[in-house]
Amino acid sequence: MRIEKIVLLLGWLFFSIVTEVPTTECSCDIPKPNSFRAMTFNMWKNGDKVDNGLSKVIHQIMDVNPDIASLQEITSLSNLDKMIDELKNKTGVHWEGKAAHAGYPNVGILTKHKILKVVAEKSEGKGYYIAADIAVNQNLTVSFWAHWNDYKYMGPVEVYKKTIVDNSTMMKNEKNRLSIIKGLVDDRQFQEALKTVDKIPILVCGDFNTASDLDWVYENRYLHYNTVMPWPTTKYLTDTVNMTDSYRKVHPNVTTHPGITWSTVERWNTEIQAAEPQDRIDFIFYKSPRLIPIRSETWPYPNASLSVCHKHCVCGETCGAVKNNMYPSDHFLVYTDFQWQ
Template sequence: MVEDGIYKIVKHIKIVDPDIVALQEVDTPDILKNITKRLGGSWAAHSGSAIYSDVGILTKHKILNNGQIETLRNVTASPFDQIRFNTNKTDVNRNSAISTSILLDSGLTVSFWTLHLDYRSYGPDAANNKLVTSKDTIIFGEDNQTPECRVGEVSEVLNHEIFQKSLNEADTNPVILCGDFNAPSHLDWIEENKELHGGWAIEWPTSKLLTEQANLTDSYRKIHPDPIKEPGNSWSTVQKFYGPEWGYTIPLQQDRVDYVFYRGARLEPTNSFLYAGTEEITPIPNQFQNDYPSDHYAIVTDFAIKPSGDGS
């Protein structure tokens, strides 16, 4: 909700100049085409087939046709959604995850995945509710034993045959998985800082599944292992207070909910940082003129590519 938002997205992609970008909350594939056209050069886009594509991948390198999957979810369509998606349906499909293979100019092929997990039942809200007395109550918001919860969405990706194949080949063709998880990390909510988290130390299940079941590495925590010195809160740039019903006076819990995970012997993270441009960011409700267009910080990770065993 900023002036000239698409222009500003393109501006900041050009400033950072990444090889691959994972996007979330992408309304339609046409928006991706608009962004790539404005980026110019060899930029290409990949999105899902849902009415609400939601997630997208941009890259300066070659998108291969092999290894592509998508997961679909139904979401309740508001009257505004029905207008913007040109549908009379009360629900619309959205992609919660897509993947593709990307051939880098170096000759290395990367299996690249982007996720946007469900935003409802946000865990930190429950953890900071003084009436909540059970950790099970908090975790239920993450895992309610249905496919629609965050654990269900991550599990669908983890159990997919293409993802399993990608993991098995990761030392040759590395895996990178990015996204907005709408959930904190089990590496962050520890005993030593629980006073910042409503008094709780919680092993948040989505990040734990990826690191322990899929053996992926959280690139930000690899570079910044101490969550007390470097909390890395990616949410939010502008959502600092609860809304107008409270006069924007009650602080919102800030947390790290965006991640770049990786696996593969040929990748080594050399840097990982939050990015929101250099200009001052004004919180909601006065954000309209902000230069940086997102309510999340971007998480940027630089990787070095190590030689393969055969020297290539």
């Protein structure tokens, strides 16, 4: 009984300590020669769920200091413009950005470099993306695809509910997300980008709202209701398009580095009346013989404490616990440092 109490106490401490997220900058901010940083950040309605949210979103971007970022849940074009202006004022560095459309939910690109042209965008249906060619410097241009996929019927939740019990039921549940990522890959501009990938790297970054086939494996099945599952959306990019999951490339050990991005604050699922499944659903994929991922992390770091939403609490609505969080999102963001040759 004593051991059980200790385990419960440690779990409570891990998820429940209420302090501010450290505001120090990334320890890896010193740029390496021939390198750039890509980031994906679901901003949770532009930070609207916390006090002074937009300012806190900007603070996180400054801390991580990406060269290029995929942003999800942009609430309006004016908010994106405010972010860009504020970043310029605070950093003294040139920033620019583009969003897929004017409404919410929206996905966009933010960068310190020159957007040469927007090559594709989709803003209808359940999935969104915008793509642009970006000149990182005179020797490197990247084809950058910012993506947000459908959030309904989250796979890990459906596994818990036993709606998904095998590959057949999984494919039925995941067909919409798979269709959306296939639509991105089938986009004429993506197919054109594949023809020049030896010179111009392709990155697909965003909130996929699905678990990874690389994570739900035998070695860590105990984290996933004793289930192994080849989630098709990520598998399509790795197997069919031959893209690489940068985080899993840098951290191949799924047990020591689960890379959880969902969720910073959600701890209780009212639908299933059980603990919210915690998983890795935000990704930075790349395809290029020129790129080598040298670092990939979630942010804020796992030891950063946040106020969270527990049982009988609807996060950010009836529950005010998260309002004072310094970190403004319900997703951990992800960044990857690439060295190019």
